Amino acid sequence: MDNSFHYQLMLVHALFRARVMEHLADAGLSPGQPKILDYLRRHDGSMQKEIAYACQIEPATMTGLLRRMEEKGLLTRQIRPENRRTCYISLTARGREKCKRVEQTFLALEESVFTGISAQERTQFQNTLTKICANMTDIRGLQ
């Protein structure tokens, strides 16, 4: 068993993603969609590039992702006359319904993930994770 950070990060990410999709099996969502819905639940009406930055996904990847979600009736893409470059993304009623499912899924899985871990240990873990997030955003071409 390898306890290195990079290996465990890869593992937890793959396992969590799989658990999310199991939990959402009957929701008719593909793997890239829950995170977008989760972001829009908190930031409805965002610009396309804001979602891309917040989720660390390339703008080119967002195009297809949002196109499929628009085709499914989960959201709308809107261009306003003030700035015809920018695309604003809003949830539809159907999209907001799916958001609830996604939120429940994330809440349920987060509880499962921390099973057998005390509140104090969990808080400490999440604090360190927040520091790591900040460190990762800073690192640029070390050495």
Place this chain on the structure above:
Amino acid sequence: MDNSFHYQLMLVHALFRARVMEHLADAGLSPGQPKILDYLRRHDGSMQKEIAYACQIEPATMTGLLRRMEEKGLLTRQIRPENRRTCYISLTARGREKCKRVEQTFLALEESVFTGISAQERTQFQNTLTKICANMTDIRGLQ
């Protein structure tokens, strides 16, 4: 800023992956290859399905990944007469060279990631992460 586990997990994974590829920019490796090399460094001669399980990648995904790595001369895929279903994967000399680069990259990035985090806090973090890995492997279709 969202401090939920699933959001930070997504973020750290995306950022770490990007940093790995920046660090390996001149190594001629594509994004899926470092983790395979890292596993083979520790488990040379594994069966194909062992790598898939250890890295939590579907066997069907491994096929193409290993084919491209074999074409690049990083490894060999060998079938033995004892069991003609099984495929054994071994690093070539060229593959072992790349492994060194990959190991250096992971070591350097892990240090950067824990910048400003004490040894005690880091140990605690990695212990909790190990517990989380175990929890995630256990969870199967909760609710």
Place this chain on the structure above:
DNA sequence: TATTAATAATTAGCATGCTAACAGTTTGCA
């Protein structure tokens, strides 16, 4: 022994991720 079941890898088809190159729009400045 012959048939069935289980195992290991592959293929096909799709979604999602990337980079590089491009198009359209807006901004800034000569």
Place this chain on the structure above:
DNA sequence: TGCAAACTGTTAGCATGCTAATTATTAATA
């Protein structure tokens, strides 16, 4: 004003991820 630069999103082409179905081999069992 007009041209260059910056900005936003898209397209094309590829790698990587999935599931479902298939092939080939081996094991199990009637």
